[in-house]
Amino acid sequence: MQQLAEPYIELNNVSFSYGNNPVIEKLSFTVRKGEYLGIIGPNGGGKTTLIKVILGLLHPTEGAVMLFGKDRHDFKEKHRIGYVPQRVTQTDREFPATVFEVVRTGRIPRLGFFERFTAKDIEIVERAMKTAGIERYRDTLIGNLSGGERQRVYIARALAGEPDVLILDEPTVGVDIGAQKTFYEFLASLNKDHNLTIIFISHDIDAVSQETKTVLCLNHTLVCHGLPRDLLNEHVLERLYGKHTHLVDHK
Amino acid sequence: MLEIFQYDFMVRAFEAGIAIGIVAPLIGMFLVVRRYSLMADTLAHVSFAGVAIGLFFKVNPVFTAIGLSVLASFGIEALRNSRRIFGESILALFLSGSLAIAVIILSLSNGFNANLFSYLFGSISTVSNTDLWVTIALAVVVLLDIVLLYKELFFASLDPELAQASGLPVKAINFMMVMLAAIAVAISIRIVGVLLIGALMVIPVISAMQYGRGFFTTMVLSVVFSITSVIAGLFASYYFNLASGGAIVLVALIIFLFSIVFIKAGKD
Numbered sequence: 001m002q003q004l005a006e007p008y009i010e011l012n013n014v015s016f017s018y019g020n021n022p023v024i025e026k027l028s029f030t031v032r033k034g035e036y037l038g039i040i041g042p043n044g045g046g047k048t049t050l051i052k053v054i055l056g057l058l059h060p061t062e063g064a065v066m067l068f069g070k071d072r073h074d075f076k077e078k079h080r081i082g083y084v085p086q087r088v089t090q091t092d093r094e095f096p097a098t099v100f101e102v103v104r105t106g107r108i109p110r111l112g113f114f115e116r117f118t119a120k121d122i123e124i125v126e127r128a129m130k131t132a133g134i135e136r137y138r139d140t141l142i143g144n145l146s147g148g149e150r151q152r153v154y155i156a157r158a159l160a161g162e163p164d165v166l167i168l169d170e171p172t173v174g175v176d177i178g179a180q181k182t183f184y185e186f187l188a189s190l191n192k193d194h195n196l197t198i199i200f201i202s203h204d205i206d207a208v209s210q211e212t213k214t215v216l217c218l219n220h221t222l223v224c225h226g227l228p229r230d231l232l233n234e235h236v237l238e239r240l241y242g243k244h245t246h247l248v249d250h251k
Numbered sequence: 252m253l254e255i256f257q258y259d260f261m262v263r264a265f266e267a268g269i270a271i272g273i274v275a276p277l278i279g280m281f282l283v284v285r286r287y288s289l290m291a292d293t294l295a296h297v298s299f300a301g302v303a304i305g306l307f308f309k310v311n312p313v314f315t316a317i318g319l320s321v322l323a324s325f326g327i328e329a330l331r332n333s334r335r336i337f338g339e340s341i342l343a344l345f346l347s348g349s350l351a352i353a354v355i356i357l358s359l360s361n362g363f364n365a366n367l368f369s370y371l372f373g374s375i376s377t378v379s380n381t382d383l384w385v386t387i388a389l390a391v392v393v394l395l396d397i398v399l400l401y402k403e404l405f406f407a408s409l410d411p412e413l414a415q416a417s418g419l420p421v422k423a424i425n426f427m428m429v430m431l432a433a434i435a436v437a438i439s440i441r442i443v444g445v446l447l448i449g450a451l452m453v454i455p456v457i458s459a460m461q462y463g464r465g466f467f468t469t470m471v472l473s474v475v476f477s478i479t480s481v482i483a484g485l486f487a488s489y490y491f492n493l494a495s496g497g498a499i500v501l502v503a504l505i506i507f508l509f510s511i512v513f514i515k516a517g518k519d
Contacts, residue, residue, distance in 0.1 A: 056416065057415060057416055076418070078416070078417050078418035079417075083416050085412065085413055094460075095284055095409060096284065096460050096463075096464065096466055096469045097405075097409060097465055097466045098464075098466070100465070101405070101465050101466050102409065104402075105402070105405070105406045105409065105413075105417075108402055108406050108414075108419065109417040113400070113403065114399050114400070117402070139465065141463060141464075144463075161417075
């Protein structure tokens with residue numbers, strides 16, 4: 001029998017509600033080392049909420065979240081999860097910070113209060129910028145970059161923490177089509193060559209079905225979880241998005 | 252030796268002024284990038300209520316100003332965290348509320364006099380030895396906090412949610428920042444005045460931001476602009492008999508205009 005890879009993120013019967021408004025109901029799944037998971041679902045279906053629960057920004061009303069085998073309350077190694085929020089392409093246009101200054105914040109979870117960045121930290125930050133292909137923008141203000149470039153800055157920021165898992169929330173929103181292709185190739189190489197576990201949320205079913213190894217469909221509760229080609233059929237899409245949804249095959 | 256430095260009160264004004272000139276834009280930088288510029292003005296008005304209380308009970312107004320504005324800073328952050336009122340409405344509440352308190356106390360004590368004018372617009376002749384030492388000691392405390400917690404303050408300002416996801420106690424950092432702002436404002440009112448301290452915290456920062464540099468460089472530039480404004484303003488105040496706060500802020504404004512024109516000319 002094949003040995004299953006180490007579980008990184010485990011949810012067990014997790015529910016979350018804003019007041020009396022349930023957003024996630026009885027959700028259970030496991031993300032293992034080396035996975036490349038796409039999370040799809042309709043707007044308001046609980047995708048971003050789920051990420052915030054995993055990150056500890058929101059506390060589940062029910063159920064347990066285990067991170068790297070530890071209960072979320074006992075999990076202290078925050079640097080192991082690198083997070084790329086959705087809004088990076090829209091906000092902080094006027095924030096006076098260089099790419100280097102932003103990427104360097106990725107090292108903060110590994111440092112204590114009052115601790116200063118060491119030469120090694122800086123070396124890792126430079127390497128993360130290189131991996132994300134933004135080293136030539138080192139001293140450019142983040143406000144002067146395009147949406148796609150800013151996205152890469154925040155990915156470099158997450159990589160600077162040398163995480164085991166990278167979570168991206170709608171990473172291609174605000175990125176033009178041409179840049180999207182290179183972006184997906186970049187993510188695939190992070191997963192394959194850097195052995196990074198990736199979770200990415202998207203409304204783009206085509207991208208998820210073509211790029212990720214596994215897919216999770218979320219509409220308040222788990223609608224499907226497995227290999228994209230087995231799952232993304234009309235029946236599942238109907239449960240996710242309602243009737244009259246069709247898969248368009250891009251070849 | 253310049254004649255101006257033969258007067259003890261002028262030397263004290265310069266020493267206190269430079270201490271304030273360093274600290275004000277450092278705090279101002281974090282307020283400006285968080286779209287919280289009005290915080291300085293709000294805390295200044297709270298300090299003014301503190302001054303009124305001090306004058307009424309005949310205690311050193313600098314102490315009552317510091318006490319009340321630190322207290323108010325906690326109130327402001329607590330209300331903001333409760334999310335029951337918009338951030339800027341909270342500032343409006345504290346700003347006008349404390350002004351009302353100040354006016355009531357001052358009319359009770361018949362305090363509308365020349366002394367009051369010096370608190371509103373700054374005065375170079377009123378800095379006592381005690382004021383000077385309190386100002387310098389607190390300025391050092393604020394400066395040390397910013398230097399030691401620079402990376403945390405920067406991260407929490409850049410993206411509070413991301414900072415929290417990374418394990419930073421963002422709420423505690425915000426509380427600390429607003430408290431530091433309260434201290435910086437309270438120690439500045441003697442020289443710059445209640446109505447103008449907000450300007451010294453904000454104008455050098457927005458001037459520095461015109462040069463399109465990173466966070467750290469912008470911060471250093473804003474301190475340079477601020478100290479220049481304080482020194483030039485104090486000279487002008489002495490030689491032309493002007494209210495020091497007005498003179499300082501006017502120099503800061505000239506630097507701002509120059510920065511805008513200079514950058515525009517550079518781009519053409």
